[in-house]
Amino acid sequence: MTISLSPFLSLFERPGIAVWPRKAMGFATKGQVVVNDSAELQELTEASDRLDCFIQTHTAEDRARGLLYLVFIDIDCPGDLARAEKVKDRVVIHIKKEYEVKPYCQFSGFKGYHVLVPTKPTQISPPSMAPEFLKFCQLELSKGYCDPQLLGDVVRLVRIPGTYNSKAIRAGMDGLVTPIQEWDGRELDPGLLWEEIRLFKLEEKLHHQRKRQKMIKPAARGAKQPRPCIMRALQHPLQEGMGHLMRLAIAAEYLNMGKEPSEVAPLFENQSDYDYNKSLYYVEDAQKRGYKPFKCKTIQSLGYCLPDCKKEALL
16 A cells, blocks of 8 residues: 655645755664655655654754744554544644644554644744743643653654554554544644743743742841841951851841842852852852841851840841
8 A cells, every 4th residue: 555645745845944854764774864855755665665664853953943843742542542543533623623723643553643733934042942842832732642752852753654663563453654634734823832831931930939939038027138247247258167157147148138149149259269150059059948047146156246236137
């Protein structure tokens, strides 16, 4: 049985996409090789007796540029093809209803189905965020059913239709990778999904900020200035054991006033061993540990208590 590759390759043959060269592989190649056109791809499949033939969904160059144009959803239900088909139908209906795109679908030959959703070619900035955005799209479009093994994998291999799955053959099945629905030619606009992930990242950031703020209790209601001993200590070298403990006391004081670690770290710039990144690391560590302002008795034991300390400034 010969299956035309035209409907499948139409997923790639769109403006803004460099289809060739692209890596593919088959049973005979013993690894990925570069193919330069559809004729070479056909030769590869024939040389492999159409056994275990794959092609990249995106190229390594696409990943480097942050270019995405295809969402690959793999639906696997080992030992339960009936359930896999129901899940596939549910996912396809969801995509068509919510995004007005009829995606390409094929039977993987063994455990489930491949759903390929062409999107408008979109360059993600920075490119390093492309895998995360792809993962978000895969989960959103599949309603969470996509095989976790391929989430966020930009340069993923997908089986070529009309070829055979050797795992299925070994299990006594036919193993033919069979198209069951052609793409309708409409591209999904990833703009809405991009806005959703930006909101998701913002909510995640706010959640971490709220969680971090809960770890730090205010030093005192209305406290706007650190205690005089804290400010005086910053004017002196803070070295060795007692000095380093006083640095921690200073960091705890300002953090509990609501200051950010990036605001506290520069306070130590007059110290001889000052390094902003190191200071920031230790201040952030103090914040994570939730240190409270040091008690006056503790500061006194460190040798930094002032004899003329103003009582109204004490905590």
